Every structure is written in structure tokens, then in C-alpha cells.
Amino acid sequence: MAGAIMSNLETGQENHGQGVRTAAIVTRDLAKTFQARRGAVEAVRSISLDVERGSIVGLLGPNGAGKTTTLRMLTTLLPIGRGSAQVAGFDVGREPHQVRTHIGYVSQLGGSDEVLTARENLHLQARLYGIAPMQAASRAQSLINQLELSTYADRAVKTYSGGQRRRLDIALGIIHQPEVLFLDEPSTGLDPQSRANLWEHIRSLGAGGMTIVVTTHYLDEADALCDDVYIIDQGKIVAHGAPAVLKQQIGGTAIVLEWDTPPQASQACELLRSAPFVREAVLNETLLRLYVDNGSEALSALLHRLEQAALAAHSLRLSQPSLDDVFLRTTGRSLREETVEVH
Amino acid sequence: MRTFEEIGLLFGRYARQVLRNPIWLFASLITPILYLALFTPLLRHLGGQTLSAGAALDLFLPGILALVAFGSGVGPGFSLIFDVKAGVVERLRVTPANRFAILIGPILVTMVMMMIFDGILLVVGALFGFHIHPAGLGLLGVLLALLEVTTAAFFSATSLRAKGDINGFAAIANGLNLPVLLLGGVLLPLSLGPVWLQDLGHADPLYYVASAARVLASGNLSSNLVWQAFLVLVPLCAVVLVWATRVLWQIIM
Ligand SMILES: Nc1ncnc2c1ncn2[C@@H]1O[C@H](COP(=O)(O)OP(=O)(O)OP(=O)(O)O)[C@@H](O)[C@H]1O
Ligand SMILES: [Mg+2]
Numbered sequence: 095m096a097g098a099i100m101s102n103l104e105t106g107q108e109n110h111g112q113g114v115r116t117a118a119i120v121t122r123d124l125a126k127t128f129q130a131r132r133g134a135v136e137a138v139r140s141i142s143l144d145v146e147r148g149s150i151v152g153l154l155g156p157n158g159a160g161k162t163t164t165l166r167m168l169t170t171l172l173p174i175g176r177g178s179a180q181v182a183g184f185d186v187g188r189e190p191h192q193v194r195t196h197i198g199y200v201s202q203l204g205g206s207d208e209v210l211t212a213r214e215n216l217h218l219q220a221r222l223y224g225i226a227p228m229q230a231a232s233r234a235q236s237l238i239n240q241l242e243l244s245t246y247a248d249r250a251v252k253t254y255s256g257g258q259r260r261r262l263d264i265a266l267g268i269i270h271q272p273e274v275l276f277l278d279e280p281s282t283g284l285d286p287q288s289r290a291n292l293w294e295h296i297r298s299l300g301a302g303g304m305t306i307v308v309t310t311h312y313l314d315e316a317d318a319l320c321d322d323v324y325i326i327d328q329g330k331i332v333a334h335g336a337p338a339v340l341k342q343q344i345g346g347t348a349i350v351l352e353w354d355t356p357p358q359a360s361q362a363c364e365l366l367r368s369a370p371f372v373r374e375a376v377l378n379e380t381l382l383r384l385y386v387d388n389g390s391e392a393l394s395a396l397l398h399r400l401e402q403a404a405l406a407a408h409s410l411r412l413s414q415p416s417l418d419d420v421f422l423r424t425t426g427r428s429l430r431e432e433t434v435e436v437h
Numbered sequence: 438m439r440t441f442e443e444i445g446l447l448f449g450r451y452a453r454q455v456l457r458n459p460i461w462l463f464a465s466l467i468t469p470i471l472y473l474a475l476f477t478p479l480l481r482h483l484g485g486q487t488l489s490a491g492a493a494l495d496l497f498l499p500g501i502l503a504l505v506a507f508g509s510g511v512g513p514g515f516s517l518i519f520d521v522k523a524g525v526v527e528r529l530r531v532t533p534a535n536r537f538a539i540l541i542g543p544i545l546v547t548m549v550m551m552m553i554f555d556g557i558l559l560v561v562g563a564l565f566g567f568h569i570h571p572a573g574l575g576l577l578g579v580l581l582a583l584l585e586v587t588t589a590a591f592f593s594a595t596s597l598r599a600k601g602d603i604n605g606f607a608a609i610a611n612g613l614n615l616p617v618l619l620l621g622g623v624l625l626p627l628s629l630g631p632v633w634l635q636d637l638g639h640a641d642p643l644y645y646v647a648s649a650a651r652v653l654a655s656g657n658l659s660s661n662l663v664w665q666a667f668l669v670l671v672p673l674c675a676v677v678l679v680w681a682t683r684v685l686w687q688i689i690m
Contacts, residue, residue, distance in 0.1 A: 166527075170530075171530055197531070203523060204523065206525075210454075214453070218449075222532045
């Protein structure tokens with residue numbers, strides 16, 4: 095599969111006369127309010143990020159959480175509303191040109207030219223970053239090889255499949271070997287095979303020293319890909335940490351019970367919330383999630399209590415805590431269910 | 438230097454797009470030719486007298502040249518609608534490329550296309566008796582280029598402000614097209630109409646171009662209409678270009 099792409103990246107050693115830069119991205123209380131026709135929309139309320147160089151960081155959140163808006167501010171596409179942001183050591187508001195030369199951005203929409211071929215797209219993109227024609231051609235060729243685009247590299251992009259197109263989008267974002275790469279929902283709409291393949295490519299970029307920010311509403315993506323995850327809801331960070339650490343904080347096992355009607359579920363919630371073996375209970379309509387230390391012990395005690403109260407659940411399952419549980423605990427809603435609702 | 442290089446790159450990008458959709462080229466050439474073929478016979482019997490085909494073309498063709506210049510300016514606006522939707526505009530805006538280069542690249546492509554179209558129309562017209570006055574036509578070319586850049590920049594900015602909404606953009610483009618062409622006296626000289634219509638025409642930049650086009654095509658370079666047209670078009674073009682570049686710089690989508 096793809097080798098370590100751009101292993102010659104010089105991140106970490108560069109110094110732009112601003113002292114030694116340690117963080118790739120620093121933001122403080124970043125916020126953006128849109129003036130829409132139907133009043134103001136607070137798309138981003140307060141986002142403070144500290145992204146280490148060479149790390150892969152995930153912004154995980156449901157639709158409308160403000161992920162794209164945050165990226166568009168960090169990539170100079172959108173004027174910053176409030177707060178501050180430095181990317182690759184440059185102030186986004188004051189030095190947009192410098193920021194642009196050091197970053198790559200792959201938008202949710204892609205952005206390749208449909209009537210041009212992959213090679214033409216890549217060549218033009220390299221030239222726009224000031225790379226000389228000869229070198230542009232050789233970089234285009236090596237990315238075509240690395241991202242496995244060679245079979246269709248000279249065909250118009252409009253004939254590509256979703257996965258092929260997404261790989262080209264990423265190639266366009268990295269052809270100038272940026273220090274920081276922003277990927278907005280890189281794997282949305284791809285089949286599991288293509289997603290796994292894309293993750294592999296992203297990982298190898300990270301291994302080459304590139305700092306990568308990925309937005310996603312897929313839990314498994316954040317879990318599988320990211321060293322560090324910011325969980326975002328309604329424009330705010332609700333949790334932050336390495337996926338493993340975040341899940342550990344939830345701890346133990348989650349027991350998910352379901353009843354036919356919401357009143358039954360809330361009655362059961364009242365009954366079980368105060369039980370000694372329950373660390374935390376989260377109710378959502380007919381679903382009740384209990385976080386417990388010892389799954390099997392808790393289970394028998396819990397079933398016993400429900401039986402006594404004539405509140406037997408119609409379904410029950412055990413699960414290890416996921417990032418979804420982290421989201422659930424902080425917001426009371428499930429990312430998973432929200433994603434399902436939207437589609 | 439770098440900016441010129443970027444303009445060249447973005448010119449190449451748009452030129453390829455246009456050349457790979459030749460149907461559009463054909464469609465934009467067929468309209469003015471139809472105008473010429475169907476309208477000129479009407480003009481020959483205007484006001485009771487009968488004009489020769491050449492005389493009718495001398496009256497009518499310069500306006501059509503201006504029409505082509507104005508009409509081809511809508512092209513970059515339309516293509517920007519699709520580019521916004523496909524994320525191409527964002528991709529270009531994230532690169533360090535000069536914003537003015539991003540704007541002007543496609544506009545220059547349509548300017549070249551417009552020159553070629555107008556050249557073809559002149560050749561066809563000459564075959565049917567249109568009188569060619571090289572010096573006048575040369576100066577007219579400059580004026581038409583100014584008009585084309587102005588309209589293309591205006592429609593590009595309008596398109597960006599429509600944020601990918603093709604209906605919104607089409608409504609503005611179509612809504613402006615008819616009054617601007619009519620008041621500009623492009624098809625028929627406004628001197629045929631009532632005074633109030635002629636007064637209204639003075640608010641239309643196209644009016645100055647169409648009027649200057651007729652005198653320039655007749656070989657008259659010293660008419661007041663000529664410098665008046667440049668006096669209107671040069672500052673207008675500059676203002677529209679500055680505005681459109683600013684829109685591209687700070688557009689919120
Ligand atoms: N230009 C705009 N004008 C008005 N409101 C906007 C604009 N852009 C975004 N919003 C609103 O801001 C909020 C956040 O949008 P954003 O696109 O950042 O969300 P997201 O987290 O990227 O969602 P998704 O997962 O669906 O891509 C949404 O409510 C959206 O409707
Ligand atoms: Mg988004």
C-alpha cells in the first residue's frame with residue numbers, strides 16, 4: 095500500500111523568525127456568528143484547540159456542529175468572528191498569505207475540476223503554489239502512484255467514482271507538501287473498503303510528519319485515525335483527549351436497555367439511577383444507558399430490580415464504551431442516532 | 438511577475454474547460470449570426486426607404502459586435518456558479534494565488550473568444566457588403582474589450598454573491614439583459630425612439646459603446662461619441678474590477 099508519502103517533509107525544523115514553534119495550530123475562543131435572513135446563527139461559539147505538530151487530530155461532531163465553519167476560519171476562507179487563531183505559526187487574521195502557503199485544505203465538496211484529468215488538476219494546483227513546471231509534473235506523477243490513481247490519471251475527473259475522486263481531492267491538498275492539512279469529512283459517502291483504504295493513506299501522511307486535522311461525524315473514523323479528538327457540539331468543545339483516554343473516563347461497561355414507551359423508560363431510569371452499581375445513567379426517549387463497573391454483576395442485580403417493579407425491558411445489550419458514549423454523557427444525545435436521523 | 442504567471446495558469450484552466458465543451462462555443466456564436474441573418478432584412482425596409490444590404494449591415498453590425506461583447510460577459514459568471522458548488526472556488530481561494538488573477542483569468546479567455554467571434558462576424562458581414570474601416574475597427578476592438586471585461590467582472594461578482602444559487606444568478610442576468618440591450622440601442626439605434634427613451638439610454642453604459650461602435654465602424658475616429666465612450670468605460674471598468682476582486686477576497690459562502 096502507500097508508502098510514507100512526503101517523508102522528506104521538513105516540519106519541525108523550519109523557523110520563520112518567530113521563535114521555535116511548537117504547536118501546529120493554536121486557537122483561543124474561536125467563534126463565528128452568521129447573519130442569516132432569519133436572525134443570527136451562532137455556528138461556532140467557542141473553540142480552543144492546541145494541535146501538536148505531526149499529530150492527527152479529529153473534530154468529531156454531529157451535522158451542524160460547526161466543524162466546517164471552524165475549518166473555513168482556520169484556512170482563511172472565512173473571516174474570524176471572535177477569538178484568535180494561529181496556524182503553522184502564523185496569525186490567520188493578519189498573515190493569511192503566509193498561512194495559505196503552509197496549509198492544504200480538502201473541502202467537504204472536493205474541489206477538483208471535472209472536465210480536466212487528474213494529472214491536469216494536480217499540475218495546475220502545483221503551479222498555483224509556485225512549483226516549477228518540471229517539478230510539478232514529477233510531483234503529480236508520484237502522487238498519482240502513491241494514491242493509486244494511475245489507471246485513470248488521464249481521464250476526465252467527471253468519470254471517476256466517489257473513492258477515486260476523494261483520493262484525487264487529497265492529492266490536490268498535499269501536492270505542495272503543506273505543514274498542516276485540513277480534511278473536511280474525507281470519507282463521507284465511501285464504502286467500508288474505500289474508507290479503510292483512505293485511512294491508510296491518511297495515516298501514512300501523518301507518519302511522514304504532516305499535521306492533519308480531520309472532521310468527521312463517524313465515531314469509528316475518529317477512533318481509528320486520530321491521536322487526539324475534540325468532540326464538538328453546537329459550536330463548543332464538549333470533550334477533548336486521546337480516544338482511549340476519553341473512553342477510559344467513561345469506564346466499565348455500558349448496558350443499553352430499551353422499552354416500548356418513554357414513560358416506562360423514565361420510570362426505570364428513576365429506579366436504577368440511584369443503585370450502587372450504576373455509575374451513570376443517560377435516558378433518551380425509550381433508551382436507557384447505564385454505565386457500570388462490572389457488567390455481569392450489575393446485570394443480575396438490575397434485572398432483579400426491574401422484574402420486581404414490573405418494568406422488564408424488551409431489549410438489552412452490553413457494549414464497551416465508545417466515543418459515542420462520551421458524546422452522550424456530555425450532551426445527553428447520541429451521535430449515532432443523530433446521524434441516522436439525518437440520512 | 439508571479440501574478441502574470443498565475444493569470445496565465447488560470448487562463449489556461451478556463452480555456453481548456455471552454456474548448457472541451459465546444460457546444461457552448463457553438464451556441465454563443467449562433468445567436469449573433471441569427472440576429473444578423475434575420476434582423477438585417479427587416480432593417481432594409483425601415484422608414485419607408487429601401488437600403489442596400491451593405492448599408493443595412495453598416496447600421497446594424499456594429500451594434501451586434503457590442504451585443505457579443507456584452508453577452509459573452511455572462512459566461513464566466515455562469516461557470517463560477519458551478520465552480521462554487523463543486524468547491525473549486527474554495528480550492529483556488531485557499532492557494533496563495535492572487536485574487537485578481539483568479540478573477541481575471543477566465544475573463545480574459547472570454548475576451549479572446551469575443552474577439553474571435555467579432556472577427557468572424559466582420560468577415561461574414563464583409564461578404565454581404567459591410568464596409569471595413571481598419572483603423573476604426575481597431576479602436577472599436579479596444580472599446581469592446583473594455584466592455585467585455587466590465588460585464589464579465591460584474592457578472593462574476595454577482596455570481597459569487599449568489600453563492601452557487603443558479604436561479605438567483607439567472608434571474609439577475611436575464612433581468613438585466615433585456616433593458617440593458619434595449620436602452621443601449623444595440624439592435625436598433627435609440628434615435629428611432631422618443632426623446633425620453635434616448636434620455637434613459639444615457640444611464641446605460643452600453644448606449645455609449647453602441648453609439649461609438651457605429652461611428653468607429655464607419656471610419657470616423659474623431660467624433661465626440663468616441664471619447665465619450667472611453668470616458669465612461671475606462672473608469673467603470675476599473676471600479677467594477679476593484680469591486681469584483683474585493684468580493685472574491687471576502688465572500689462569505
Ligand atoms: N454561510 C452561512 N450562513 C448562515 N449560516 C451558516 C452558514 N454556514 C454555516 N451556517 C450554519 O452554521 C452551523 C454550522 O455549520 P457547519 O457547516 O460548520 O456544520 P458542520 O459541523 O460542518 O456540519 P456537517 O457535519 O453537516 O458538515 C449550521 O447551523 C449552519 O446552518
Ligand atoms: Mg461540514
